[in-house]
Amino acid sequence: MFPRRTVVIFACLVLLSALGLTLHRIEQGRPGYLGDLVNSKIKNKGQEQQKSKGGFKPGSEQPQGGRCSKKIEWLASLDLTYPIHYAERDIVARPTPNEKRESLTKVGDTLFPQATVLLPNQNPLVNLNHCPPPLVLEIPDIPTTPVDGSQMHVGIATTMQRLEESTPYIARWLKNTGAKLFVVVRKPEQGNPPTAPEMAIKQTKMRKQGMDVTLLPPMKEEEQYTETYFSLAKIMYTHRTEEASWFVLMDDDTFFPSMRALLAMLDKYDPAREYWIGAVSEQWWSVARYGMMAFGGAGIFLSRALAAVIDEFYDVCTTEMHPAAGGDERVMRCIYGHTETKLTNEPNLHQMDIFGDLSGVYESGRLPLSLHHWKGNAGYQVDLMSLVTDICGECFLQRWQFGDDTVLSNGYSIAVYPEGELANGLDFSKAEETWDSHTVDESVNPGTAHSMSPSRPKLALGTQKIQYRLLESALVDGAVRQSYLRKGKEGTDEADTLLVLYWRKDDGSVSHNITQST
Numbered sequence: 001m002f003p004r005r006t007v008v009i010f011a012c013l014v015l016l017s018a019l020g021l022t023l024h025r026i027e028q029g030r031p032g033y034l035g036d037l038v039n040s041k042i043k044n045k046g047q048e049q050q051k052s053k054g055g056f057k058p059g060s061e062q063p064q065g066g067r068c069s070k071k072i073e074w075l076a077s078l079d080l081t082y083p084i085h086y087a088e089r090d091i092v093a094r095p096t097p098n099e100k101r102e103s104l105t106k107v108g109d110t111l112f113p114q115a116t117v118l119l120p121n122q123n124p125l126v127n128l129n130h131c132p133p134p135l136v137l138e139i140p141d142i143p144t145t146p147v148d149g150s151q152m153h154v155g156i157a158t159t160m161q162r163l164e165e166s167t168p169y170i171a172r173w174l175k176n177t178g179a180k181l182f183v184v185v186r187k188p189e190q191g192n193p194p195t196a197p198e199m200a201i202k203q204t205k206m207r208k209q210g211m212d213v214t215l216l217p218p219m220k221e222e223e224q225y226t227e228t229y230f231s232l233a234k235i236m237y238t239h240r241t242e243e244a245s246w247f248v249l250m251d252d253d254t255f256f257p258s259m260r261a262l263l264a265m266l267d268k269y270d271p272a273r274e275y276w277i278g279a280v281s282e283q284w285w286s287v288a289r290y291g292m293m294a295f296g297g298a299g300i301f302l303s304r305a306l307a308a309v310i311d312e313f314y315d316v317c318t319t320e321m322h323p324a325a326g327g328d329e330r331v332m333r334c335i336y337g338h339t340e341t342k343l344t345n346e347p348n349l350h351q352m353d354i355f356g357d358l359s360g361v362y363e364s365g366r367l368p369l370s371l372h373h374w375k376g377n378a379g380y381q382v383d384l385m386s387l388v389t390d391i392c393g394e395c396f397l398q399r400w401q402f403g404d405d406t407v408l409s410n411g412y413s414i415a416v417y418p419e420g421e422l423a424n425g426l427d428f429s430k431a432e433e434t435w436d437s438h439t440v441d442e443s444v445n446p447g448t449a450h451s452m453s454p455s456r457p458k459l460a461l462g463t464q465k466i467q468y469r470l471l472e473s474a475l476v477d478g479a480v481r482q483s484y485l486r487k488g489k490e491g492t493d494e495a496d497t498l499l500v501l502y503w504r505k506d507d508g509s510v511s512h513n514i515t516q517s518t
Helices: 004-027 073-077 160-174 196-208 225-238 259-266 284-290 304-312 314-320 327-338
Strands: 068-071 084-096 105-107 116-118 125-128 135-140 152-159 180-186 212-216 246-249 276-278 300-303 343-345 399-402 406-409 413-416 466-476 479-486 496-505
Touching: 084 125, 105 135, 116 125, 152 160, 152 225, 160 180, 160 196, 180 225, 196 212, 225 246, 225 304, 225 314, 225 327, 246 304, 246 327, 300 304, 300 327, 304 314, 304 327, 314 327, 466 496
Parallel strands: 084 135, 084 496, 105 399, 152 180, 152 246, 180 212, 276 343
Antiparallel strands: 068 125, 084 116, 246 300, 276 300, 399 406, 406 413, 413 466, 466 479, 479 496
8 A cells, every 4th residue: 555645646746747738738729729729829838929920010029928817706607617718818999090990800919829727716816827918909989979869769669577678788779869769568468567657667767777768558558569569650759859850660679789870870861851761681581571671670760751651641551451460561551551652771770580590690790780689599698799889989790800810700709710711711701601591482582692692601610610609798997898708519628718808998008009901
């Protein structure tokens, strides 16, 4: 028998050897781990790191960064399987005159040069192996004037429970804009309708959050949801203010990522003329069935002139309406029946009638004016996804390429292309067809060509493309933290990897800059 002290020493040596092997694998870029994924090609600890092929200025040096201590107690709230690979970096958003939001901006730096292994029950203050200096990204100038949405009246028909669920999302785009929100609160399928005091309490709470909201009961005690939806046009027009120019019908799970961009779209049109603005479904089979109709989830925008016509013919349209007609269909039938107005299709408004993996939409580099169905699409927390706009303005889903293999789709994912897809000319002007399509018999449209073109075939996840999806986002000491997670493969020794970005406003303290090109 060995002495007990000898056994303990031997066990410790085995544990240290295993940990050393794990660290060695990360530094040598084992497939699926950060060292290989960001193309940083670590040579040896303490040696100079090779530069990524990313467009450095001649003679410039890549910032190195040494070890540093970081507090990680916030990780306890996340669903992680330890040990994990962890890396973080600060990004400084620098507003720059004449800078435009491009579909893809190339940056001459790697994003995360090296990861650190975090063990379970580790001390909340840890030493990270590599702490690169903040990365400065140039963004378009952020207007200093507040958003003025007083020209917009917005209407929603919903239940009290669904309104509670939607309030944080509505607040992200509505609060302190001057836009007026009218909510017709319906009776739930089971239970009693809300009482007047309950509605008053909810209205007061929302107003205290900076939302100009009015809660109302339905116009008729017993009416279908589709009738309530159509009645929004009349309710908003009846309660219109002098400034009101646009009357917007939407679902309780419609989300506007940028009110400033939405208002800029409306500025193209004269509200004194009859305009019916919206978007058809992304799926061609829906268009083939319903026709050129503004689908309600994307938002239906009625100019003041057209809203006046609908108000004039409201009773006639209600009487003529087929009882099975949907809410947005009722709007269409009334417009087609009593005006010569045709739909003005705005393709950046999204009904989101596409299902499956929506990465191709969110990683396309296109700024959506509206998004829909976030309640039914688990994992698409659009309020958290867009939180970074508090720091960098119109940067939601903006793309930056780091080196020759890594692309950040801001607020959604970090994607790494380890097989050289970027260097081989992957066309990022085309959306990746990750979603499910439904074909229409005898149609030349394969399903989404009218809405998502140009597009390209789907890549194989795990080989051609390795994806880290947004797990959480939060405001932390004036910065916005984004955590992107890739789960390790079940049944293997591959660990979870968490990549964390801290977006900060430019206070002038960071002078280092990185070459950017479009």
